[in-house]
Amino acid sequence: MKFLPLLLANLGRRKLRTALTVGSFAVALFLFGLLATIDNAFSGGVEVAGVDRLVVINKVALIQPLPFSYRDRLRRIPGVREVTFASWFGGVYRDEKNFFPQFAIDSATYRSVFPEFVVPDPDWRAFLSDRQGCVVGESLARRFGWKVGDRIPIRGTIFSGTWEFNVRAVYRGRRPQDDTTQLWFQRAYLEEKGPEWGRGIVGWYTVKIDDPDHALAVSRAIDEGFSNSAWETRTQTEKAFAASFVKQMGNIQLLILAIGSVVFFTLLLVTGNTMAMAVRERTPENGVLKAVGYPDSFILLLVLAESLLTAAVGGGLGLLGAELFARRGDPTGGLLAMFFLPARAVAAGVLAALATGLLAGLLPAASAMRLSVVDALRRV
Amino acid sequence: MVRVDGGTNGDSLICARALDKVYRRGAEEIHVLRGLNLDVSRGDFVAFMGPSGSGKTTLLNLLGGLDVPTAGTVTVGGDEITSLSRRQLTRWRARHVGFVFQTCNLIPVLTAFRNVELPLLLTPLRRAERRAHVETALRIVGLEDRMDHFPRQLSGGQEQRVAIARAIVADPDFLLCDEPTGDLDRRRADEIIDLVSLLVRDYGKTVLMVTHDPRVAERAGVVLHLEKGALQEAAHVDAA
Numbered sequence: 001m002k003f004l005p006l007l008l009a010n011l012g013r014r015k016l017r018t019a020l021t022v023g024s025f026a027v028a029l030f031l032f033g034l035l036a037t038i039d040n041a042f043s044g045g046v047e048v049a050g051v052d053r054l055v056v057i058n059k060v061a062l063i064q065p066l067p068f069s070y071r072d073r074l075r076r077i078p079g080v081r082e083v084t085f086a087s088w089f090g091g092v093y094r095d096e097k098n099f100f101p102q103f104a105i106d107s108a109t110y111r112s113v114f115p116e117f118v119v120p121d122p123d124w125r126a127f128l129s130d131r132q133g134c135v136v137g138e139s140l141a142r143r144f145g146w147k148v149g150d151r152i153p154i155r156g157t158i159f160s161g162t163w164e165f166n167v168r169a170v171y172r173g174r175r176p177q178d179d180t181t182q183l184w185f186q187r188a189y190l191e192e193k194g195p196e197w198g199r200g201i202v203g204w205y206t207v208k209i210d211d212p213d214h215a216l217a218v219s220r221a222i223d224e225g226f227s228n229s230a231w232e233t234r235t236q237t238e239k240a241f242a243a244s245f246v247k248q249m250g251n252i253q254l255l256i257l258a259i260g261s262v263v264f265f266t267l268l269l270v271t272g273n274t275m276a277m278a279v280r281e282r283t284p285e286n287g288v289l290k291a292v293g294y295p296d297s298f299i300l301l302l303v304l305a306e307s308l309l310t311a312a313v314g315g316g317l318g319l320l321g322a323e324l325f326a327r328r329g330d331p332t333g334g335l336l337a338m339f340f341l342p343a344r345a346v347a348a349g350v351l352a353a354l355a356t357g358l359l360a361g362l363l364p365a366a367s368a369m370r371l372s373v374v375d376a377l378r379r380v
Numbered sequence: 381m382v383r384v385d386g387g388t389n390g391d392s393l394i395c396a397r398a399l400d401k402v403y404r405r406g407a408e409e410i411h412v413l414r415g416l417n418l419d420v421s422r423g424d425f426v427a428f429m430g431p432s433g434s435g436k437t438t439l440l441n442l443l444g445g446l447d448v449p450t451a452g453t454v455t456v457g458g459d460e461i462t463s464l465s466r467r468q469l470t471r472w473r474a475r476h477v478g479f480v481f482q483t484c485n486l487i488p489v490l491t492a493f494r495n496v497e498l499p500l501l502l503t504p505l506r507r508a509e510r511r512a513h514v515e516t517a518l519r520i521v522g523l524e525d526r527m528d529h530f531p532r533q534l535s536g537g538q539e540q541r542v543a544i545a546r547a548i549v550a551d552p553d554f555l556l557c558d559e560p561t562g563d564l565d566r567r568r569a570d571e572i573i574d575l576v577s578l579l580v581r582d583y584g585k586t587v588l589m590v591t592h593d594p595r596v597a598e599r600a601g602v603v604l605h606l607e608k609g610a611l612q613e614a615a616h617v618d619a620a
Contacts, residue, residue: 002501009489288485291446292499292546293474295467373446377481 007305014278018310021274025314025356026321028267029349033322035256036345040177041336043246043253051212053113054219055241056205059232063088065201066231071106074207077225079218081210084109087190087203091154091163093144100140102154102183103203104190113208116174123148123169131189133168137180139329141170159194177338181330206238264356271360275307279364286368287376296369303365304358311357312350319349382424382602384611386417392455393554393586394420394443399452401438401609412438414609416452422553425580425587427600434606436590437558443588444477444556445469457553474502478547482559485543486531492518492542493527499550517545520583521575537568544575554586555579561596573599 011018056074058064065087074083089102107128111119119127119135126148127133136146146152150167165185173180191199209218219235226233236244246252279286286299323341330339386397399416402409412435420426428436441447442454445461448469453462461472478499486495496517500510518524521541531539540560547555557576561569573596579585580601589600597603605612 002507005494006487006490006498009487009494013489284483284485285487288479288481288487289498290470291444291473291479293470293502294498295470374441377446377485 003302007302007309010278010282010302010306011309017274017278021271021310022314022317024267024270025311025353026318028263029315029318029353030321030325031263031318032260032349032352033319033341033345034325035260036349037322037326037339037341038336039252039256040342040345041330041339043243050114050116050208050238052209052215053238054207054209054215054222054235055238056207056222056233056235057241058204059223059234062204065203066205066233068200068202070205070226070231070233071202073225074205074222077218077221079209079211079214079221080207082109082113082208083205084113084208085187085202085205086110086184087187087198087201088158089154089156089163089185089190090158091156093152093154098144100143100181100183102185104187105184106202107184107186110184113206116178117171117180118174119169119171127168128186130166130168131186131192132164132166134165134183134185135169135171136167136183138170138172139180140183141167143181143329146170159190159198161193163189163193176340177342179338207235260352264352268356268360271307271310271356272363275303275361275364278306279303279368283368283371283376286371287373290373290376300365300369303368304361307361307365308354308357311353311360315350315353315357318353319346322349381419381421382426382604383419384417384604388419391421392419393422393424393457394418394588395455396439396443397453397455399439399442399454400450401435401442401447402450411609413442413449416610418443418604418611420554420586420588422586423580423584425577425599425601426589427597427603428588428590428606428611429592429594429597429603430606435609436606439606440556440558440588440590444479445473474499474550476553478550478552478555480540480543480547480555480557480560482562486539486546488531491528491530492523492534492545495531495542496527496545496549498546503550513549514545517549518542520548520579521545535568536564537571540564540568540572541575544572544579548579548583548585554588557587557589559590559592561591561593569593569596 056066056070058066068085071083071085074080084106086103086105089104091102092098093100111117111124124135127135134152141147146167148167148170152165152167154163154165156163165183171180187202207218207222209215215237219237222235223233289299290296319341323346326339326341330336388395396416396418399413400411401413402411404410416439428439430436438447442449443456445464449462453460455461456476459472461469464472487498493514496514497510500513505513515524515527518527521544523538523541523545526534526538531542534542544560555576560576561572564572576587576589577599580587587600591597
């Protein structure tokens with residue numbers, strides 16, 4: 001601590017240069033945080049997927065339905081604890097830009113299969129008692145300013161006509177990464193008001209199993225049970241199902257890695273150059289420090305500490321900016337449901353900033369350390 | 381008592397024997413010091429004079445453990461410093477030598493107080509103890525009222541006095557001054573040399589000083605001339 005005034009004084013001697021270097025770190029880490037947030041928004045579903053849940057879809061394609069009658073057959077398969085289902089509604093609220101998912105759900109089983117979504121019991125009972133009732137996620141409610149008791153008109157695109165829903169409950173997620181941008185309503189309403197062709201079918205089933213270790217065996221048993229039928233199934237873990245969605249978007253992680261690498265490499269060069277200039281300017285001073293008894297290792301550590309402090313302050317500001325940006329919510333209006341900066345991204349950002357600071361300071365620090373006192377003093 | 385003939389004083393603080401220093405520039409060898417001998421007793425005030433390139437600063441660097449000789453030995457207070465490693469030399473300098481350079485080499489972003497405190501940060505002294513030492517050193521050089529000033533807020537003479545305070549703050553065995561008045565006008569130079577003389581006279585410091593200025597050299601107890609890599613017999617001996 002007693003050397004802190006020297007460290008801070010060194011950083012303060014060229015305020016503009018220090019500010020610009022800190023700014024470079026801040027911008028780079030803001031970008032890193034933003035990219036990590038976007039990556040998380042795309043792949044977050046994979047990570048939060050229940051390990052004890054399987055998704056059963058039509059073998060032909062997800063958009064092809066499955067018979068409602070499969071529900072009871074699925075329940076009888078050994079290892080299956082509970083079965084629920086949902087159908088994609090695909091409606092539009094006011095404007096097509098206002099995208100959010102709407103599901104017609106099996107209200108009797110949905111909450112037990114997805115315990116991470118929390119709905120107060122009285123509100124849930126109100127939902128069950130209203131055929132036109134719906135439950136909305138808290139992010140969605142916040143986005144449109146909805147509250148319990150509001151009436152929402154949604155124009156159907158698959159199921160034509162305008163559908164009126166009464167908000168009966170708002171659900172929240174137990175974890176920050178849980179998707180709270182959905183709207184659920186009772187399948188009975190869809191059956192009642194929907195077209196003839198939509199009756200007796202569901203979009204997909206979600207199966208809760210007894211033991212995650214038996215996921216493969218249960219998946220096989222399900223698919224074999226419906227093979228050679230008119231509605232063959234494809235069963236996979238919820239994680240694999242979510243991952244296949246992400247994959248459709250392309251290799252986002254590679255793209256983010258490439259952008260991030262370029263940014264950090266540029267930052268390394270900029271900071272390295274700055275530190276080299278700073279150390280070169282102070283060569284005689286470092287000579288004096290060595291002359292009065294400061295060891296070479298102290299000079300090395302002093303330069304490295306300066307570089308690390310710059311990286312830590314700039315990186316911290318950048319990550320703070322990214323966190324504040326993410327807190328404002330999904331900027332795409334529904335495409336990136338899980339838009340938040342995950343803690344592991346913050347940790348990775350801090351590590352990346354410190355590693356860049358360390359690498360950038362290493363060469364100038366080593367040259368300052370190696371310089372002999374006599375040579376340093378000669379450069380007055 | 382100062383001797384340059386290789387004989388011993390018996391109570392020498394600094395003892396250099398057969399010092400050689402050779403610099404190599406490519407294939408060329410430059411012999412700066414050749415078999416130089418020197419004995420300096422505690423409390424001596426020695427001035428080194430000589431033409432540019434005669435090796436005055438090189439000699440000072442060797443005596444202060446800033447550089448190592450090509451051959452020969454330097455013994456200070458019974459410790460042969462020429463056998464110490466770079467790290468050991470650094471530690472030794474911190475305990476035994478105070479340096480004053482021609483250009484003051486103060487850290488421009490630190491106050492006079494912080495500049496003087498620098499050598500003490502390497503000691504186990506507590507903050508209050510360090511403060512007391514720094515205030516004493518600044519009082520000796522007459523700048524106790526300037527301790528919160530930055531170097532840019534001080535005159536050249538005041539800067540050099542801060543550098544002297546930094547050199548004496550850890551109470552070293554001896555001071556090495558390399559042209560301490562070289563950048564100053566006559567009046568400021570006299571003030572600095574008065575101060576150095578005071579350190580010798582009142583505080584018993586041993587001072588070895590390089591200078592080009594005969595008037596400054598006159599103030600030393602002993603003036604030695606360095607020519608062709610060797611010291612000439614003492615040109616002037618007087619009480620400091």
